[in-house]
Amino acid sequence: MTTDLLFPIDADDLARLHERLVADAAAVGILEVSYRTVDSPIGGLLLAATDDGLVRVAFEREGFDDVLATLAEQVGPRVLSAPSRLDDAARQFEEYFAGARHTFELPLDDRLSSGFRRTVQRSLAHIAYGRTATYKEVAEAVGNPGAVRAVGTACATNPLPLVLPCHRVLRTDGSLGGYRGGAEAKEMLLALERAA
Known part of the structure; x- marks a missing residue:
């Protein structure tokens, strides 16, 4: 007998659990990188941020899993999908691609360059x-x-x-x-x- 039959969980419950994990990790200061993906006219984009600001924008062709692995090495291993933490960034990218935004107004974390x-x-x-x-x-x-x-x-x-x-x-x-x-x-x- 599989545990799927004993303890069914639907997608909404799973999403709520994930959001709680993100909130709890952020509350105790152990969430090092939050990320989400967005669609754009040039393909999918990965947006990643630390508490200091947006740290990485990656193109789909770079391989999102590879980019996340590199962020885990360079920034810290606690990397979680946390879309709501990047809502403002996602909105600004959407406005940019719609032609309504000409500059981004986001805090930036430039630790990946020197x-x-x-x-x-x-x-x-x-x-x-x-x-x-x-x-x-x-x-x-x-x-x-x-x-x-x-x-x-x-x-x-x-x-x-x-x-x-x-x-x-x-x-x-x-x-x-x-x-x-x-x-x-x-x-x-x-x-x-x-x-x-």
């Missing part, structure tokens, strides 16, 4: 919606005009794409360059911003 990469990634927020800059212009803006390749690496490793808009950075010849979410996603984001 040094020059962090400097570059923070500077990306200054590239206005609907505008682009070249890798060279970004290097010049952060005071290191010879660091064009390092700017490219900082964009490629940006843990908070869209929020820190590395999709707005292009090669000097105007071509797209690389993008963590793929070239098609980068094209779609730039087209979205031009249309607004």
Whole structure:
């Protein structure tokens, strides 16, 4: 005889138990990373946050399980699906994709970057919606005009794409360059911003 027959639990009960687990973990300070997924025109996105703020935005092509495993290693092993803790972030992403939001107003946790990469990634927020800059212009803006390749690496490793808009950075010849979410996603984001 299986325990499923002795102790049936429906999906609503399971959801309530999960929410209680999340609340209890947060209350005693042992929830290190909360996450949820959202749908978007460029595919599913994983949003992950700590108590300090949004720490990671990941594209489906990166493998959400791999991203969560990396977060467990780099931030802490107590990682839980906690959608309601990311409601504001999810709402802002929805508004962005609807063309109603041009900047994100979220607390950010930038612990996944350091040094020059962090400097570059923070500077990306200054590239206005609907505008682009070249890798060279970004290097010049952060005071290191010879660091064009390092700017490219900082964009490629940006843990908070869209929020820190590395999709707005292009090669000097105007071509797209690389993008963590793929070239098609980068094209779609730039087209979205031009249309607004």
